[in-house]
Amino acid sequence: MKxxxxxxxxxxxxxxxxxxxxxxVILTAEDLLEEAREDGKIFDYxxxxxxxxxxxxxxxxxxxxxxxxxxxxxxxxxxxxxxxxELKLYGAGQDLLxxxxxxxxxxxxxxxxxxxxxxxxxxPVIVFAADKTEPGAWNMPLFKMxxxxxxxxxxxxxxxxxxxxxxxxxxVKAHRKVRxxxxxxxxxxxxxxxxxxxxxxxxxxxxxxxxVAAVTSTDLLNQIAGKYVGKDDPVMIVRAQHGFPAxxxxxxPFAFPHLVQGWMRGSHxxxxxxxxxxxxxxxxxxxxxxxxAMGFQIANGMLEGPVDMFDDPAFDRARELANAVADxxxxxxxxxxxxxxxxxxxxxxxxxxxxxxEGRFQPL
Ligand code: F6R
Ligand code: MG
Ligand code: MG
Numbered sequence: 045m046k047x048x049x050x051x052x053x054x055x056x057x058x059x060x061x062x063x064x065x066x067x068x069v070i071l072t073a074e075d076l077l078e079e080a081r082e083d084g085k086i087f088d089y090x091x092x093x094x095x096x097x098x099x100x101x102x103x104x105x106x107x108x109x110x111x112x113x114x115x116x117x118x119x120x121x122x123x124x125x126x127x128x129x130e131l132k133l134y135g136a137g138q139d140l141l142x143x144x145x146x147x148x149x150x151x152x153x154x155x156x157x158x159x160x161x162x163x164x165x166x167x168p169v170i171v172f173a174a175d176k177t178e179p180g181a182w183n184m185p186l187f188k189m190x191x192x193x194x195x196x197x198x199x200x201x202x203x204x205x206x207x208x209x210x211x212x213x214x215x216v217k218a219h220r221k222v223r224x225x226x227x228x229x230x231x232x233x234x235x236x237x238x239x240x241x242x243x244x245x246x247x248x249x250x251x252x253x254x255x256v257a258a259v260t261s262t263d264l265l266n267q268i269a270g271k272y273v274g275k276d277d278p279v280m281i282v283r284a285q286h287g288f289p290a291x292x293x294x295x296x297p298f299a300f301p302h303l304v305q306g307w308m309r310g311s312h313x314x315x316x317x318x319x320x321x322x323x324x325x326x327x328x329x330x331x332x333x334x335x336x337a338m339g340f341q342i343a344n345g346m347l348e349g350p351v352d353m354f355d356d357p358a359f360d361r362a363r364e365l366a367n368a369v370a371d372x373x374x375x376x377x378x379x380x381x382x383x384x385x386x387x388x389x390x391x392x393x394x395x396x397x398x399x400x401x402e403g404r405f406q407p408l
Contacts, residue, residue, distance in 0.1 A: 045105075045162070045163050045344065045345065046105065046160060046161070046162055046163075047087070047103055047104075047105065047160070047161065047163050047167075047342060047345045048103065048104050048105065048106060048107055048108055048110070048113075048158060048159070048160040049101070049102075049103055049158065049159055049160075049161075049169065049281055049342070050100075050101075050102045050103075050104065050108070050110075050113050050117070050156070050157075050158045051099060051100070051101050051102075051156070051157045051158065051171055051173075051261075051279045051281055052099075052100045052102070052114070052117040052149065052154055052155070052156050053097050053098060053099045053100065053154060053155045053173060053261070053277070053279050054097065054098060054117075054121045054139040054140065054153060054154040054155070055096045055097050055098070055135065055138050055139045055277070056069065056098060056121050056124045056125040056128050056136065056137055056138070056139060056140065057069065057096070057124075057125060057128025057129070057131075057133030057134060057135055057136035057137065057138070058095075058096035058133060058134040058135055059096070059131075059133050059134070060134060061096075061134050061330070062095065062096045062134060062135065062176075062326075062330055063095060063096060063325045063326060063327055063330070064093070064095060064096060064324075064325040065093040065095075065096060065097070065098050066127075066128065066131060066133055068127055068131065069098060069124045069127050069128055069133070070091055070093065070098065072120075072123055072124050072127045073091045073098060073100065073120050073123075073124055074089075074091050076116075076119065076120045076123060077089040077091065077100065077102070077116075077120065080116055085104065085112060085113075085116060086102045086103065086104040086113070086116070087103040087104055087105070087345035087346060088102070088103045088345065088346045088347045089101060089102045089103075089347070090338070090340075090347055090349070090350060092173065092321070092336070092338055092350070093173075093324065094173040094174060094175045094277070094324045094334065094335070094336045095175025095176060095277065095324060095325060095326050095334065096134075096135075096175065097173065097175050097277045098121075098124065099171070099173045099279060099338075100117055100120060101171055101338065101340075101347065101350075102116075102117075103342065103345050103346070103347055104345075105345070107160050108158040108159065108160050109148055109150075109158070111147040111148065114145075114147070114148055114149045114156075115145055115147075117149065117154060118140075118145045118149060118152065118154070119145075121139070121140055121154060122140065125137035125140055139153040139154055140152070140153050140154075141153040141268060150263065151263070151268050153263075153268065154263075155179075155261035155263050155276055155277070155278060155279055156261050156263065157259045157260055157261045157279045157280055157281050158259065158281075159247075159256045159259045159281055159283075160256075161255070161256055161283070163342060163344070163345070164286065166285070166286070166341065167283070167341060167342040167343070168283070168284040168285050168291060168339070168340070168341055169281060169282065169283050169284065169339075169340050169341075169342060170281075170282045170284060170291065170294050170295070170337050170338065170339050170340075170353060171279065171280070171281055171337070171338040171340065171350070172279065172280040172281075172282070172335055172336070172337050172338075173277075173278075173279045173280075173335070173336055173338070174277055174278055174279075174304075174316065174333060174334065174335040174336075175277045175324070175326055175333065175334055176277065176306040176307050176308075176310075176314075176326050176330060176331045176332070176333040176334070177277060177278065177304040177305060177306035177307075177316060177333040178240075178241070178264075178276055178277070178278060178304070178305055178306055178310075179216075179244045179260055179261055179262045179263075179264075179276065179278040180237075180239075180240025180241055180242075180243070180244045180304075180305070181240065181278060181304040181305070181306070181316055181333070181335075182244075182245060182260045182278060182280050183237040183238075183240045183243070183244065183245050184237075184240075184297065184302050185297035185298060185302075186211075186245045186248060186258060186260070186280075186297075187233075187234070187237060187245075188296070188297040189248075189258070189282065189289050189293060189294055189296075189297060190208075190209040190211070190226070190248050190257065190258070190289065191208065191209065191211075191226040191227060191230055191233075195293060195296050195297055196289045196293040196296075197293065198289055198290060198293060199227075202287070204250075204252060204286075204287035205250070205287060205288070205289075207250075207251045207252045208225065208226045208227050208228075208251050209225075209226055209248050209249060209250055209251055209257060210223055210224065210225050210226070210248070210249045210250075210251050210254075211223065211224045211226065211233060211237075211245055211247075211248050212245070212246045212247045212248075212249075213233065213236055213237060213243050213244065213245055213246065214243070214244050214245075214246045214262050215236075215242060215243055216242060216243075216244055216262060216264050216267070217242050217267075221246065222236075225251060240304070240305070241305055241384075241387075241388050244260065244262045245258075245260060246259070246260055246262050247259045247260070250287065250288070255287075256283070257282065257283055257288050258280065258281065258282045258283070259280070259281050260278060260279070260280045260281075261276070261278050261279045261280070262278075263276055264276055267391060277306075282294050291339065291353075295337060295353055295354075298316070298318040298335060298337070298354070298359070298362065299318075299358075299359065299361070299362045300362065300365075301315035301316050301317055301318070301362050301363075301365055301366035301369060302315065302316055303315055303316075303369070303373075304316045304333050305384055305388060306331070306333045307329065307330065307331040307332060307333055308329045308330045308331060309330075309392060309393065310391075310392055311383060311384055311389060311392045311394070312329075312331075312373070312382055312383055312384065313373065313381055313382060313383075313384060314331055314332040314333055314369075314370060314373055314382075315332055315333070315365070315366040315369040315370055315373070316332075316333050316334065316335055316366070317332050317333065317334045317335070317362070317363055317366035317367075317370075318334070318335050318336075318337070318354040318359050318362055318363065319334045319335070319336060319354055319363070320336070320352050320354055320355035321336055321352045321355070322355075324336050328370065329370075329374060331370070332366060332367075332369075332370045335354070336352070336353075336354060337352075337353035337354050338350035338351075338352070338353070339351035339352075339353045
């Protein structure tokens, strides 16, 4: 059976500030998706959250970029934004950039990761969601999962993965894309994806048969809006096992809390901390940036799960290191490299401050 997995997220209001999602907002989304399930629009759903971002996980048979599914998500977010407004939650409706829905969520504000595939005899998938960072944050973990044999033993040992994978990389500033085959073009790809503010891995395919392995959300909210409206906190879907990286190989990159862009005011570098669902509310300096992993088995289109994959003492050391790195970075205060480099500050609120200083400069 061909099933489509749609993961669609938005920040429709924070509680308090930009830290979490109010339970009433989650309940509203669950009620509406339950109705959609009863009406046969979707097979199944799960509503989660990381920080101030609500995540709708939906399965259906309508393929990707389907107007009915995108419209459903839009209606859910709209309704949730109303609840958020009544409760005067912070930034209520902040990610809903347009008034009317016109068939596709592209450019509307919410982030979307979707894939359609023939369900395997057993179909494990991991849905990742991160807050206080941006889609380029997935570059390093995806590279490790699908191209680094020191992370993924299957690249060496499993004949069905041994050929490697193909990556689609988006240049989100020049709005163009390019494909790389690994391992043979690994160095070319690294030349780009090492700059995650501009080059973002959109999807990964198995080379031997073109089967989709991973998809991320890449909508650059701040650029869509033309002014700073918060980082476009990203989601990602990864299929696991039997010709894809094992679940443990999919999670392993997050044992290293790499530095990502985002954190306070979308203007700082900080470590990406893997956390259990219960810890998915960034508080210290609005952070540090964090990531959750929702483990599902898809069975005839239904979602079994999620299992809270980072709720494991094996990730305690990553969290400790993230805390140590957070201390170290914080001591730089407003200085680089805690603060982002100039070209990355373009869409924050900093240009407004700089404009005021413009008239005071004298030639050297
Ligand atoms: C980062 C984020 C927060 C806000 C910060 C200021 O992505 O959402 O760190 O940037 O709390 O928010 P405002 O400007 O709304 O007071
Ligand atoms: Mg927010
Ligand atoms: Mg957020």
